[in-house]
Amino acid sequence: MKPLIELKGVHKYYGKGKQRIAAVRDVTFQIEAGETFGLIGESGSGKSTLGKMLIGLEPPSEGEVRYAEKALWKGQSFHRPRPGEIQIVFQDPQSSLDPRMRVKEIILEPLRALPRLERLEKGGEERLHALIRRVGLKEEHLSRYPHEFSGGQRQRIAIARALITDPAFVILDEPTSALDVSVQAQVLNLLKELKQERNLTYLFISHNMSVIRYMCERMAVMCKGEVVETGTADEIFRTPSHPYTQTLLASLPSIFRDKRVEANV
Amino acid sequence: MLLQITDLSVEFTTMQDRIEALHHVSLSIDEGEIVGIVGESGSGKSVTALSILGLLEKNAVIKSGRILYRGTDILRLDKKELQALRGKEIGMVFQEPMTALHPTMRVGDQLAEVIARHRQLSRKEAYAQAVKSLEEVHIREPEIVARKYPFELSGGMRQRVVISLAMAAPPQLLICDEPTTALDVTIQHEILKLMKELSVKRGTAIMLITHDLGVVAELCDRVAVMYAGEIVETGRTAEVLQNPGHPYTRALIGALPDLADPAEPLHAIGGELPDLRSRPEGCIFAARCASVIPPCREVRPQLQPVRPDQGHEHQVSCWVR
Amino acid sequence: MSTALAEASVRRRTVNPFWYKLKKNPLALLGAGILAVILLLSLAAPLLSSYDPTKINIIERFAPPSAKHWFGTDEVGRDIFTRILYGARLSLGVGAAVVLTAGCIGTVIGAISGYVGGRVDQLIMRVMDMVLAFPSLVLAMAVAATLGPNLLNAMLAIAIVKIPVYVRLARAETLAVREKLFVQAAVTFGIPGWRIIGTHILPNVVSPVIIQVSLDIGDAVLAVATLGFLGLGAQPPTPEWGAMISVGWKYFLDYWWYPAFPGLFLFLASCGFNLIGDGVRDILDPKAAR
Numbered sequence: 001m002k003p004l005i006e007l008k009g010v011h012k013y014y015g016k017g018k019q020r021i022a023a024v025r026d027v028t029f030q031i032e033a034g035e036t037f038g039l040i041g042e043s044g045s046g047k048s049t050l051g052k053m054l055i056g057l058e059p060p061s062e063g064e065v066r067y068a069e070k071a072l073w074k075g076q077s078f079h080r081p082r083p084g085e086i087q088i089v090f091q092d093p094q095s096s097l098d099p100r101m102r103v104k105e106i107i108l109e110p111l112r113a114l115p116r117l118e119r120l121e122k123g124g125e126e127r128l129h130a131l132i133r134r135v136g137l138k139e140e141h142l143s144r145y146p147h148e149f150s151g152g153q154r155q156r157i158a159i160a161r162a163l164i165t166d167p168a169f170v171i172l173d174e175p176t177s178a179l180d181v182s183v184q185a186q187v188l189n190l191l192k193e194l195k196q197e198r199n200l201t202y203l204f205i206s207h208n209m210s211v212i213r214y215m216c217e218r219m220a221v222m223c224k225g226e227v228v229e230t231g232t233a234d235e236i237f238r239t240p241s242h243p244y245t246q247t248l249l250a251s252l253p254s255i256f257r258d259k260r261v262e263a264n265v
Numbered sequence: 266m267l268l269q270i271t272d273l274s275v276e277f278t279t280m281q282d283r284i285e286a287l288h289h290v291s292l293s294i295d296e297g298e299i300v301g302i303v304g305e306s307g308s309g310k311s312v313t314a315l316s317i318l319g320l321l322e323k324n325a326v327i328k329s330g331r332i333l334y335r336g337t338d339i340l341r342l343d344k345k346e347l348q349a350l351r352g353k354e355i356g357m358v359f360q361e362p363m364t365a366l367h368p369t370m371r372v373g374d375q376l377a378e379v380i381a382r383h384r385q386l387s388r389k390e391a392y393a394q395a396v397k398s399l400e401e402v403h404i405r406e407p408e409i410v411a412r413k414y415p416f417e418l419s420g421g422m423r424q425r426v427v428i429s430l431a432m433a434a435p436p437q438l439l440i441c442d443e444p445t446t447a448l449d450v451t452i453q454h455e456i457l458k459l460m461k462e463l464s465v466k467r468g469t470a471i472m473l474i475t476h477d478l479g480v481v482a483e484l485c486d487r488v489a490v491m492y493a494g495e496i497v498e499t500g501r502t503a504e505v506l507q508n509p510g511h512p513y514t515r516a517l518i519g520a521l522p523d524l525a526d527p528a529e530p531l532h533a534i535g536g537e538l539p540d541l542r543s544r545p546e547g548c549i550f551a552a553r554c555a556s557v558i559p560p561c562r563e564v565r566p567q568l569q570p571v572r573p574d575q576g577h578e579h580q581v582s583c584w585v586r
Numbered sequence: 587m588s589t590a591l592a593e594a595s596v597r598r599r600t601v602n603p604f605w606y607k608l609k610k611n612p613l614a615l616l617g618a619g620i621l622a623v624i625l626l627l628s629l630a631a632p633l634l635s636s637y638d639p640t641k642i643n644i645i646e647r648f649a650p651p652s653a654k655h656w657f658g659t660d661e662v663g664r665d666i667f668t669r670i671l672y673g674a675r676l677s678l679g680v681g682a683a684v685v686l687t688a689g690c691i692g693t694v695i696g697a698i699s700g701y702v703g704g705r706v707d708q709l710i711m712r713v714m715d716m717v718l719a720f721p722s723l724v725l726a727m728a729v730a731a732t733l734g735p736n737l738l739n740a741m742l743a744i745a746i747v748k749i750p751v752y753v754r755l756a757r758a759e760t761l762a763v764r765e766k767l768f769v770q771a772a773v774t775f776g777i778p779g780w781r782i783i784g785t786h787i788l789p790n791v792v793s794p795v796i797i798q799v800s801l802d803i804g805d806a807v808l809a810v811a812t813l814g815f816l817g818l819g820a821q822p823p824t825p826e827w828g829a830m831i832s833v834g835w836k837y838f839l840d841y842w843w844y845p846a847f848p849g850l851f852l853f854l855a856s857c858g859f860n861l862i863g864d865g866v867r868d869i870l871d872p873k874a875a876r
Binding site for chain 2: 042043150151180181182183184185186188189192207208209210211213214233237247248250251252253
């Protein structure tokens, strides 16, 4: 089977001449349709830059970024597959929702880029209500403003917004990093369920090893712009081969390393 | 007993409401002990720290309680006495290191200034001490780093400098509010190790405020779990984490992803934080609790030993046993 | 240490802190009070006075203030009180209209300049710098003199001079808003730039612009009066304060009330706007807050 996403020899430089910094260096990996692919790295590792390339916010300086066998970037211009095919959920739900729009307008916004017929079909009242309930909110929330919601609820709104166009591929850029653990658990579970129900493919970007472990089948470890290790999450967590991955795992607080299931609720 | 908080209640007045951020909180810290206060946002953990430091906002009112530091009530000290206490006896480290550093002063000079003030040393001696103290927080090439400005350092380095500033006096108690939250995991790990090392070496007690049970497990001797302005469970860290007595503590642990068994769905806590404008009659956690029984909604439980036969250290405020 | 409060507070906020603080500022309230009185007087002008502001009545020229003519009459016997009331409509209305026009045009230009960036931004900002480089009153005088002295041209002149202020303000705000994730998100949806400016940028930059507008109306009222006084604005017999003072000050030694009352009202209105302006500035400037 052909992979859904293909990155080949991708570089990203900022600045010119002597000032040039490589944010991403020679990154190659593939994401199969239907899987959750984790991208882990610390701040400045270049993981978010890769996410931005896939969604059209940053062109690569070198290399190929393909979606369903078609190049996403030709030079500086982004070739969107089909509006709404790829969606993103950002880390900070505080800033990712326009404070001056009502929830309903926010969720329906991505449809504005669609052709009229499709817009009407996907923006139907019934579909909207089903979606808002599915992400764990209520119909009456549709007429409220973002500031009336907690961080977790705002992230649910952002998820609904990403799903309204029926995407095939969703980039989750640290979707729970700004949330409390109990809320994080709700959101992660929701994301997992939605993936099952809608046959989604995820790119899950995070700095949190245990979250990646919970969410992903395969993963890549990034360090200083390079991918140092790729493989299934099982393999990498059991037998990390790169020293950096080993350090990452060793740095995990012990509660994660030997957490027992005895903490049943 | 180094620090003893008894029955502390703090109320914030906003434009339209009063919010009781702390509700009858009691907690003590022994000399040289590392105590963690863990809770999610809105739990009141930061308010507790700020009350001890006398740094509460003007719209906060202490409604009841005492904070005894070596027998003196901090809440009765005037501004000057408090400041003296903060500089000398109680150090602080916050999440964002830049707030504690002077942006346009070289790191070594900042440290030297504080050291000179506390130990009556000459500028030169103090500077030598400053370089030494940078070495103590495991900064490689301390002479070079001492000549740098804060913005030239990475987040982890800055936090090391802040710790070394806070330890300059050296204090008896170090209050750390989310000291590693803004840092990468590998660096977080090193900073936690460093804090533990300094605490043992200098006999400094640490009060660690965090949202991260992992950090608590790593560093703390004892832990207090806070929820909505109340301490719901307290005890030895290992004991609390292995045999959590309060449903909230259990839920917090259950919400963490398990590395060994990723297929197991996470145990999320349903619902939201209660409205702190009016506290419910009964248990503060009742509305979200999975094991709620009738008395929970009517009578507020007090902190009680979990197993009175095995000592009084592990306490829990819960009706369900 | 807002974290502490944020942590403790319940998320919903219904009281707008801006109005709350404004209400606690006595000087700003005084300013608002003065303006409200002037505004009410001007709106109720036909009820308060039975005179026609432009009707000549030579017999009663230069009548001193009395029960019949509260503020006296002018050189052709028009009731000054009446003229001031109708003039208030003109002065306040024209001031507001000028600033609103400049605000709207400036905001749109600024938002485009900030959002598009690059060469377009460079070009727009250099033009604005050129306009700002002239002393504004001199420039307004030049524009008004070129276009011909009447009220409409005076308004246009002042509006042109005011536009760069709003362009700069809106551009600075736009640069901040553009980096917000919700704008980035809109870009990822494939929504065209003009639409993003309309739905996300403009609604999020208007609040500071509105505040600036409220601060500028006073200036504009004064500027309109100044041009009127210099003969470049409203022409007699229009009851405009500046024009009234312009004619009246020649008679000041013999008939003091003629320039004095229009001057007093111009002073009061200007004071009112400035008091509100100071109040607003106090609230918005975090350094000034206690």
